[in-house]
Amino acid sequence: MTDPTLHDRALAHAHDLATFVEASPSSYHAAHEVARRLEAVGFERLDETAAWPSVTEGDGPAGGRYVVVRDGAVIAWAVPAGATATTPFAILGAHTDSPCFKLKPRPSVGREGWWQAGVEIYGGPLLNSWLDRELELAGRLVTADGEEHLVRTGPLLRIPQLAIHLDRAANDGLTLDKQQHTQPVWGLASASGPAGSDVAGAPHGTSGGDVLAELAHHAGVRASEVAGYDVVVADTQSPRVFGAHDAFLASGRLDNLLSVHAGLVALLEVAGTPDRPVEGAAIPVLAAFDHEEIGSESRSGASGPFLADVLARVAAGLGATDEERHRQLAGSLCVSSDVGHSVHPNYPERHDPANRPLAGGGPILKINANQRYTTDAHGAAAWARACARAGVPSQEFVSKNTVPCGSTIGPLTATRLGIRTVDVGVPILSMHSARELTAVVDPWYLSRAVLKIFQG
Template sequence: MDGVTSPIPAEARTHIDDLAAFVTASPSSYHAADESFRRLVDAGFTALDETEAWRIEPGGRYVVLREGSVIAFALPDGAGATTPFSIVGAHTDSPSFKLKPKPTKTGAGGWWQLGWEVYGGPLLNSWLDRELELAGRIVTSSGDEHLVRTGPIARIPQLAIHLDRQVNDGLTLDKQRHTTPVWGLGDAESADIVARFARDAGVAPDEIGGFDIVAADTQTPRTFGADEALFASGRLDNLLSTHAGLTAILKARPAENIAMFAAFDHEEIGSASRTGAAGPFHEEVLTRILGALGGSDEDRARSFARSLHVSSDVGHAVHPNYSERHDPANQPVAGGGPILKINGNQRYATDAHGAASWNAACRSAGVPTQEFVSNNTVPCGSTIGPIAATRLGIRTVDVGVPILSMHSARELTAVVDPWFLSRAMSAVLAR
């Protein structure tokens, strides 16, 4: 299938501009969930408190926020105890670095440095020589949570070629020694990044009881290339899918099923947390919705048996410099529409029924689609799809958008593909 290059529809450009704004507002999973929650509440979704009893009405629209995860849903007018769900799922976190306890230290030459650990599987070399910010949440001893972000503050400096003449023959980075960033110079007594977070949050440093802080690239997302058909940005994995699902649920007016958008934290490190797809959050929300509609365990089983979950994460476009790493027959191209992910070992959850449902949604939306399957010698990653399918028993299909430079500090996609994905998701949620 040939990629779509020109002309780029105006709606696609509007979508990519909003994706750029969403990424800019979301340097951490906590910011991404909070920005999604804010947009949904502003659009009229009713916020639900997990500590309170839920009153769910047919025809209503609701949203619940749990730290770095968010779930929103819209009910059809005829919703009842056995109404099935149409779900689009994604994740809010991205490969990065996460601050360790006692993160401030000083290095040789009077440099202020930060202690952090690798989060997920970033392409380490892509993070070198970039102006990075720190973002996430601090929690005070009283339990109050504050979102914080520093703006450009840190940089991982690469060793000059004069001090490593063989660097272009192969770069190997020690994760402990070579990824430590610099963020200042001078008196070591003044080097206190936690105090900086406290100042930004308006609290005293000794009030901070804990923090979850990650690094994020600060370069502005932008379109470029011939006809401005390409889009480069940090955190496309997986804010691209989060934004597409958010856009779809904001427009959703479901006919028969309960339309749901679910975005989870911690996918990049296995999803095993109270806010991850392997945790209880999703099942608890689904159960509480049906319970509020008068459903029993039997009713829930009947609902789940007729439900569909579309798990969306970015995938690999054919790389022009490494085409031998891809399957010779199934080669997704940028601009060719969203991809259907298939794996015989169930690293993706797609089966024949799920594929048929996804292809029908794409046809309904007028969206091109293409398949992705790995080269047999290059094992694929995985997604929230198999995890959700295993935990919930809901039929799940894995999809996404083809990109280059996955897990880089800055990734690349075609301008039209995120818009195509959101349109297909809208068709799923319209059921």
């Protein structure tokens, strides 16, 4: 990256991405942060249980800008002035969740004089990467009155590794028991009794190892008021730009907050301001789903009806008939963006011999013969045009034949809606680690290409 202007822009984007990641330790925080940033510039937050406004030509010089949150998922869109019932959608699909650990019911565990939190594995994290890190609990509590409270504890837990003196073979290959070896410690039992012996709801500082009481304290409610919770474990180490010429960004949850942030930045740019029209000939849509890492089969996942419901209501607001809605979807495009694998300098044999994307070489186009990625020739051409218009390089990614290929929300969106979908992303190292690595320039490149997609 020799262009100083490009470097400065990419670096500024990376720092904003870092801020976004730090504000988003859970999918619920990520959805909230997207909505917060959009509302700050005039987007209207809609309630799914209320009537939505009709957005027709003449409803203002800039159409409408809207955002709706469903649990840990968020969808936002901006209607250009002059949009009609057949104006197509230009969609950026991503996901808000990341591989991690999730707090179990009855989470307070006392063992050998230590307070521990009972957790189960969420998705497919690289387990060893979570060892010996300062971790926090983050997510949502729901009280008996139905109110939702976002919560994060800050540094609280650690999954301690066994000293090499007690396992001399550790460097020959570390094997972790998913139950026995992954439960984090967060305190020492008091002299007054065993861990977990105190009642739930005890004041902070005397909780006796009660995890729920600790969470309730940080949420500003009483433990006795908490009727349910969705809480995950997150790494607390801040993202960091480093390397020669600030080449790299290391961070947790780049999979896939990097793509959510790129779509958010592009949407903010194309959507203008309340007194400036939305740019482009399409309706730009940011759709960030939850639960991708565990299969997407939920009301807030890509296999659920959330996006289809929102698009149908947007079309209804434009006065679309069934015929016009079918024409609208037929002309639409969805870009499914998720991180991919950069060629690894220490394991080059794990990559296809011809398709070897490199971090810093621009976003990747993902292709798979068995439709694990949904890219086809027309989708590839649409992505190539967007990258050319944005002036950014693009690379191709194909898995080596002997290495199983992952998948994304792309095939799910294409199957549910029939919208032409193309799978793209940014090449990173250490995918599914507690701390992943991207080249600083690639998230910026991705946002520029997505901007051109949004502009239609």
